[in-house]
Amino acid sequence: MGGHPALDLVDTVGGMRETPPREEDEFLRSYEDLVALGLKTETLSERAARRLRRAARENPDEARVALEAALEARALLDSVFRPVADGAASPAPALDELSRLGATAISHGCLVPHGGHVAWSWEDAPGLDAPLWPLVHSAVELVTSGPLERVSCCGRCRWLFLDATKNHSRRWCSMEGCGTDAKIERYVARRRERRAASAAG
Ligand SMILES: [Zn+2]
Secondary structure (H helix, E strand, C coil), X not given: CCCCHHHHHHCCECCECCCCCXXXXXXXXXXXXXXXXXXXXXXXXXXXXHHHHHHHHHCHHHHHHHHHHHHHHHHHHHHHHHHHHCCCCCCHXXXXXXXXXXXXXXXXXXXXXXXXXXEEECCCCCCCCCCHHHHHHHHHHHHHHCCHHHEEECCCECXXXXXXXXXXXXXXXXXXXXXXXXXXXXXXXXXXXXXXXXXXX
């Protein structure tokens, strides 16, 4: 949804912008969901996903701790990127925390050949927190290399996304979702106003 792995992690909690998330707005409910996010964002290979799922079944406590860590990282990335989407800067304490977490991510990764270059890989990272590291690293890359100016928030729901339009004009997470819902809401509101006006007249 976010068009970037770091924003996709932030977007694992949904719901409306102005109201706190409800229970059904939570998409990261189990370790399996975290692995699924890794596959969807292509930050985790099928091979690593199989290995992690097996290890999670054998160590449910460690899997729970890893999920908790992912939820904490998500809250941190939210506090880094949401102000940016609203046209402000990321708060310094959030960036401090991200630099620490980013350094931990690097310490769990290794450099491997990748398409003629060399890239960070967490393919064989031993712990169950392995899905978290490439997501954290992608957040560091987004704040350091951009395109940070493309980070936007939906005008209706809480989802962040990279706005790829030429003149930064994208308003909704998706036209089929919030774009359509906003149109319906405007229509209903206009009709209600008209009805109130004719009742008053
Ligand atoms: Zn939306």
